Amino acid sequence: MSAVIETKKLSKWYGNVLGLSDVSLEIESGITGLLGPNGAGKSTFMKLVTGQMKPNIGRVTVAGQDVWNNYRVFARIGFCPEQDAFYGDVTGWEFLTGLLRLSGYSRAEAAEMAARALEIVELSKDKDRKIRSYSRGMRQRVKFAQAVAHDPDIIILDEPLSGLDPLGKRRLIRLIKDFQNEGKTIIVSSHVLPEIEAMTSRIVMIHQGKILAQGDIHSIRDLIESYPHMISLRCGNPRAVAARFVSDASILKISFGPDGRSLVVETHKRDAFFSRLQSVVLEDGIEVEELTSPDDNLQAVFDYLVVK
Amino acid sequence: MATVREKGYYHWDGQLAERRFPWLPITRTGILLAFKKRGFRFLFAGAFLPSVVFLAIIYISEHLADFKFWARGSEQFITITPGSFKVFLTNQGFLFLMIAMLVFAGAGLIADDLKHNSLQIYFSRPLRKKDYLLGKMAVVFFFILIVTLVPGLLVYIFKLIFDGSFKFFLDYPWLVLSIIGYTAMLAVFFAFYTLLLSALSKNSRYVMILVFMIYIFSDILYGILQSIFRTPYMSLFSIRANIVQVGAFVFAQKPSQAVPVVLSFLVLGGICGLSALVLNRKIRGVEVIR
Numbered sequence: 001m002s003a004v005i006e007t008k009k010l011s012k013w014y015g016n017v018l019g020l021s022d023v024s025l026e027i028e029s030g031i032t033g034l035l036g037p038n039g040a041g042k043s044t045f046m047k048l049v050t051g052q053m054k055p056n057i058g059r060v061t062v063a064g065q066d067v068w069n070n071y072r073v074f075a076r077i078g079f080c081p082e083q084d085a086f087y088g089d090v091t092g093w094e095f096l097t098g099l100l101r102l103s104g105y106s107r108a109e110a111a112e113m114a115a116r117a118l119e120i121v122e123l124s125k126d127k128d129r130k131i132r133s134y135s136r137g138m139r140q141r142v143k144f145a146q147a148v149a150h151d152p153d154i155i156i157l158d159e160p161l162s163g164l165d166p167l168g169k170r171r172l173i174r175l176i177k178d179f180q181n182e183g184k185t186i187i188v189s190s191h192v193l194p195e196i197e198a199m200t201s202r203i204v205m206i207h208q209g210k211i212l213a214q215g216d217i218h219s220i221r222d223l224i225e226s227y228p229h230m231i232s233l234r235c236g237n238p239r240a241v242a243a244r245f246v247s248d249a250s251i252l253k254i255s256f257g258p259d260g261r262s263l264v265v266e267t268h269k270r271d272a273f274f275s276r277l278q279s280v281v282l283e284d285g286i287e288v289e290e291l292t293s294p295d296d297n298l299q300a301v302f303d304y305l306v307v308k
Numbered sequence: 309m310a311t312v313r314e315k316g317y318y319h320w321d322g323q324l325a326e327r328r329f330p331w332l333p334i335t336r337t338g339i340l341l342a343f344k345k346r347g348f349r350f351l352f353a354g355a356f357l358p359s360v361v362f363l364a365i366i367y368i369s370e371h372l373a374d375f376k377f378w379a380r381g382s383e384q385f386i387t388i389t390p391g392s393f394k395v396f397l398t399n400q401g402f403l404f405l406m407i408a409m410l411v412f413a414g415a416g417l418i419a420d421d422l423k424h425n426s427l428q429i430y431f432s433r434p435l436r437k438k439d440y441l442l443g444k445m446a447v448v449f450f451f452i453l454i455v456t457l458v459p460g461l462l463v464y465i466f467k468l469i470f471d472g473s474f475k476f477f478l479d480y481p482w483l484v485l486s487i488i489g490y491t492a493m494l495a496v497f498f499a500f501y502t503l504l505l506s507a508l509s510k511n512s513r514y515v516m517i518l519v520f521m522i523y524i525f526s527d528i529l530y531g532i533l534q535s536i537f538r539t540p541y542m543s544l545f546s547i548r549a550n551i552v553q554v555g556a557f558v559f560a561q562k563p564s565q566a567v568p569v570v571l572s573f574l575v576l577g578g579i580c581g582l583s584a585l586v587l588n589r590k591i592r593g594v595e596v597i598r
Binding site: 084103 | 332
């Protein structure tokens with residue numbers, strides 16, 4: 001399969017700050033997840049791919065054409081930025097039709113396409129409300145709608161799931177997968193692994209402006225599994241829970257909190273631990289008050305992988 | 309039974325033609341947003357007041373016999389000449405109204421886009437920087453030309469109608485071109501002036517103050533420097549005085565200041581040049597992380 005988006009030795013810096021360094025990627029049609037902690041360079045990469053920034057070194061081609069200063073290519077791209085990017089005083093309908101008119105569609109076409117896009121994101125009923133009155137989730141959806149309304153071949157989504165409730169996330173993930181089935185090329189960025197995992201198995205890990213790992217999610221998962229996770233559990237009898245896990249080879253360390261009601265477990269196999277914990281809780285009738293992962297963030301995982 | 313709605317992806321089957329005026333949606337939006345601002349409609353209507361007054365003066369000048377009781381002794385002041393058009397289009401009150409209009413309609417043109425991060429959405433579309441800037445400038449063109457060029461030409465036509473002959477046209481055949489040229493110059497200058505200030509901040513209220521204060525302050529500065537140095541060249545510090553100088557030249561009138569008109573052209577042109585430089589730098593500046 002030939003690459004739809006290709007970057008060669010792509011570098012971008014902002015004064016002394018390195019945004020992206022020597023990134024060479026070939027992205028094929030389907031969903032590609034861009035995974036990295038905040039400030040890793042995901043948004044920089046997306047802005048370079050959408051032709052909004054000129055790389056300092058290297059080049060980006062979309063469908064074989066250079067993207068920088070080639071505004072005709074932009075008609076094939078849909079971009080959903082991370083931050084809100086609209087006037088509060090306009091309605092969802094005005095926002096969408098205005099942008100479609102900017103894309104070159106006639107008034108009638110813009111109206112038809114905007115209506116369709118709003119229906120897809122389930123905002124038809126609220127289309128005449130000012131965006132200022134939209135909830136965070138609705139804003140996220142209208143932003144997504146503007147990215148797909150003009151039927152682009154390439155969809156670039158920067159943290160599209162942030163701010164959505166679980167149901168909203170599921171709906172949007174389903175929608176993104178529908179676009180994949182239509183043969184679109186989709187790049188989705190996130191700093192939350194399970195979100196990316198729910199959409200695609202093809203991921204690119206980016207950290208400090210560099211590609212850290214690239215490939216199938218399972219191999220990336222293996223990398224992440226090698227990182228010892230800390231899980232904190234708060235319940236009535238933490239020592240009873242600890243006793244059930246002591247014999248487990250994947251548990252590296254168990255410690256107890258000073259209040260006698262919490263324990264912290266360190267394990268290589270986080271998913272296996274959660275799965276086992278579920279059955280332990282059900283079998284022993286343990287009332288769990290709180291379950292957290294103090295270091296369950298990509299930054300910690302990435303730092304660990306970089307050092308390793 | 310519930311209706312099953314098809315919510316799959318929608319394919320557009322049409323052919324996307326390259327638009328001749330890709331900046332037009334930006335202009336349309338800018339104009340509509342200006343009219344949504346509280347008080348702007350009142351101000352916009354007020355900007356036509358000088359035109360109405362000038363039209364009344366033209367009518368009186370052509371019907372002096374009907375107004376001889378009122379106009380006794382002031383006939384020479386209400387004789388319509390190209391100088392009258394110059395006074396109409398360069399008078400202080402009229403220019404002030406235009407600035408007031410730009411404070412509302414122009415201050416947020418770029419500032420609001422910077423504030424709302426809209427540039428990244430605009431530029432992910434088939435839109436060039438020049439299309440974007442032209443679209444924004446056209447908003448200022450619209451408001452300036454609609455209160456200067458349109459009334460200027462209408463008043464000229466009414467002058468011919470009230471006169472009942474083409475004598476005025478034959479006496480001053482270049483006057484129409486002067487009206488068009490001067491108002492076009494005014495529109496271009498105010499477009500660059502407003503966009504320059506609008507691109508300097510994300511806060512449109514701050515830009516509103518800048519648009520107003522720089523215009524007023526330049527005139528105050530001129531007054532202060534003039535009283536200290538006693539030289540007409542200090543008028544070059546005043547935006548208003550430079551516009552009046554250029555206006556006098558375009559309408560073939562004696563300049564109010566004993567300063568070569570070319571210097572006023574250079575000052576106004578310099579501000580436009582500075583604006584072009586700043587706009588070129590700022591309108592992609594959204595990418596910079598500080």
